[in-house]
Amino acid sequence: MAKKKVAKFKESIGLDIGSHSVKMIHLKKQHDSFRLLNYEVKPTVPAGVDYTISDLTLDRFAPVISGMLRSMKINTKKIKHLVSSVGGDNTSIKQIRTIFLPDEELESALFFEAKKHLPISGSDMILDYQVLSVEEKTNNMNILLTSTTKDLLMEHSQILADAGLTPGIVDIESLAVANSFALNNFVEDGVYIILNIGAHKTNMVMYSPIMKFFARDIPWGGFHFTKDIMKIKDISFEQAEDFKIEHGLKTEEINEESKSAITLDISEKTAAEQIIHEVKRSLRFYVKEAGSSDFRKILLVGGGSKLIGLPEYIADHLNIPTELFNPFINLELPDKYRDQQDPQLALAIGLAMRPE
Numbered sequence: 001m002a003k004k005k006v007a008k009f010k011e012s013i014g015l016d017i018g019s020h021s022v023k024m025i026h027l028k029k030q031h032d033s034f035r036l037l038n039y040e041v042k043p044t045v046p047a048g049v050d051y052t053i054s055d056l057t058l059d060r061f062a063p064v065i066s067g068m069l070r071s072m073k074i075n076t077k078k079i080k081h082l083v084s085s086v087g088g089d090n091t092s093i094k095q096i097r098t099i100f101l102p103d104e105e106l107e108s109a110l111f112f113e114a115k116k117h118l119p120i121s122g123s124d125m126i127l128d129y130q131v132l133s134v135e136e137k138t139n140n141m142n143i144l145l146t147s148t149t150k151d152l153l154m155e156h157s158q159i160l161a162d163a164g165l166t167p168g169i170v171d172i173e174s175l176a177v178a179n180s181f182a183l184n185n186f187v188e189d190g191v192y193i194i195l196n197i198g199a200h201k202t203n204m205v206m207y208s209p210i211m212k213f214f215a216r217d218i219p220w221g222g223f224h225f226t227k228d229i230m231k232i233k234d235i236s237f238e239q240a241e242d243f244k245i246e247h248g249l250k251t252e253e254i255n256e257e258s259k260s261a262i263t264l265d266i267s268e269k270t271a272a273e274q275i276i277h278e279v280k281r282s283l284r285f286y287v288k289e290a291g292s293s294d295f296r297k298i299l300l301v302g303g304g305s306k307l308i309g310l311p312e313y314i315a316d317h318l319n320i321p322t323e324l325f326n327p328f329i330n331l332e333l334p335d336k337y338r339d340q341q342d343p344q345l346a347l348a349i350g351l352a353m354r355p356e
């Protein structure tokens with residue numbers, strides 16, 4: 001994650017291209033804080049349309065982004081600091097520890113290290129790294145290795161180019177999720193779990209100022225919450241989406257026939273149960289890997305986190321205090337956005353606040 005350091009740029013754009021919606025945020029840098037200039041969230045698919053990921057061809061995104069640039073009055077030629085992200089199966093991130101290596105040897109050594117630690121291999125792999133710290137006593141280095149594929153980056157650059165943008169920094173999603181929290185907060189020691197619940201996936205990040213960084217993507221999100229309701233209540237996707245937004249996980253709001261159906265098919269887990277199951281697995285893994293179970297809090301962000309009753313549901317099932325995280329917390333807000341705290345913008349804010 002980026003350390004709090006002074007950024008050189010004057011304005012920045014954070015662009016989070018999600019499967020359900022595109023989030024764009026425009027910030028102005030002032031001294032050591034940021035002022036919100038503008039932001040927008042625009043769906044990639046018309047509301048209420050049931051879609052699968054494979055329906056989302058690449059050409060769907062550029063027109064949405066262009067429209068947002070126009071309505072936010074952003075002159076693409078003047079953008080100096082554009083930060084966007086890639087996520088999902090073809091990206092990975094891992095913190096490793098190695099003996100101290102001078103800069104000129106680091107890159108080639110890490111390439112070989114990466115093969116041991118990251119699931120991506122071959123000539124298609126693009127590797128990046130960030131030295132997090134050098135341990136005083138042992139002189140060992142803690143390094144964050146990230147990798148993605150050439151194909152994924154090319155597809156991403158094509159979307160940006162089609163929208164008239166010149167690609168700038170491209171981060172891995174989970175890193176930006178960590179930044180949205182770490183750059184915004186004074187955190188105490190201990191481990192914070194951040195869940196960015198999107199439509200088709202949830203980025204899970206374990207962030208700690210002193211312990212190991214861990215991140216993975218869980219293939220469940222808000223889309224699957226809607227699918228559950230659709231099945232349980234036997235209604236259309238559009239009706240289920242409306243129902244979800246109005247009632248969330250508050251089972252007392254759901255009528256009798258569907259209440260029993262929520263736990264009806266024992267063999268089939270609901271999306272909420274799947275997420276709990278996967279988070280539990282990762283927590284167990286983390287305890288083994290990092291040797292710490294000092295879990296302080298679960299912070300929820302992403303559109304899916306707005307599901308009514310979800311923080312309580314997660315807290316009950318994992319026994320860790322859980323709350324929505326307000327990513328606008330440290331931004332200076334103009335009057336028209338004074339009470340803004342939409343967690344759906346967290347990743348975009350993490351991107352825009354990233355130092356060069």
Ligand SMILES: Nc1ncnc2c1ncn2[C@@H]1O[C@H](COP(=O)(O)OP(=O)(O)OP(=O)(O)O)[C@@H](O)[C@H]1O
Pocket residue numbers: 017018019020021022197198199200201202221222223226241244245302303304305306307308344
């Ligand atoms: N008020 C709300 N209550 C419940 N769910 C909501 C609410 N508002 C939005 N959502 C859900 O949030 C999801 C979209 O969130 P988000 O924009 O973070 O996803 P995305 O980034 O497009 O998806 P992904 O990262 O999986 O590609 C959708 O499933 C939508 O139904």
Ligand SMILES: [Mg+2]
Pocket residue numbers: 017018019198199302
């Ligand atoms: Mg997303």
